[in-house]
Amino acid sequence: MGVMSWLSENALVGRINDLVSWGRKYSLWPSPFATACCGIEYMSTMASRYDLARFGSERQAFSPRQADMLIVIGTICLKTKPIVLKVWEQMPNPKWCISMGACASSGGMFDVYSVVQGVDDFIPVDVFVPGCPPRPEMLLHALVMLQERVQGKESIGHESRAFIRREVQAEVNRQWRDHRLAELSRLESETQS
């Protein structure tokens, strides 16, 4: 029996990244930032009837320094914004964010001067949960979506809309510049000839 055949029967070959993100996927520690009525649905989600712990999200970290996943739950006012940002910046990388409910995602019905119109103004959000408030199943679905995201991406994710927007904008700028340069050189060659 050769070494290779022994290996093929007894060893699994894979990338270390897959293993790491598989581990991360089933141990997302949530840090809830609850300010409004969505917090009640979140409590229900954590409690025994719906039980977010079934998905590996076992331990609620009320200290952001021991958390992987910030769940912004409820209306964020202008005066709360720096506090949410502080909580987010205290969390160690890699970290993810779920924006739960209409208020956190878009300001909801509070289309007024004092309310932040969606936390993705200042935090990269991975999953938005619509609803006013969302049912616990929707938060479970969001967690599963986030897990797929954690598993699927090799570099661990800050692909928020803001991030994508910056990238797309940079790409567009690059293409536009190239186009203008090509145009200029064509004009130059035309005038020379």
Place this chain on the structure above:
Amino acid sequence: MSAVTGNSIPERELREPTDWEERTIAAVAELLGDDLHEVLAGPDMITLVIAAGRILDTSEALSAIDDETGFPLLLDTTAVDYLNWPEPHPARFTVVWHFLDRLRGRRIRVRAWINEEDEVPSLTPRHNSANWAEREVFDMMGIRFAGHPNLKRILMPDDYDGHPQRKDFPIEGPERARARKGELQGNKRMTSWKELHDL
């Protein structure tokens, strides 16, 4: 007492003042003279319209008139913006103070008409309950209280632009209002995607 000024209580709801109200009005009128502009006896309580500069005197008089009519407790300080008010009114804002006689359950309201540039004497040296209320009025209406120990915003962030409860304040806030009028690319989430699609 001088002419009627911007009365917001309907005529049919006015009534005659009761005995203790008459006594209070007489005491305040004696102290203030011409600075007591108007007395309105509304359905809930009487309203004394005074010159804004005399509020400290008035509160002192109200709390120390005598045992019968003393109002020692300041319940509330607030303000009303009368911009676009259809009927004629002497100034833009009124500042409103409510006083309570807690032994007999009697209440009295004091109002003063002021404009944007005017300052009102702070009641905080006399009544601690005026402290946060005056900060709120300053924050929401932009009315400055002279002599307040710590007159800064209480509800909005310290660096906020504008005073939200004024009638000419846009409900969505100054930045987004400017964006709506096209003066500023404010709500970048929306506009930049549009720009991208146009490109």
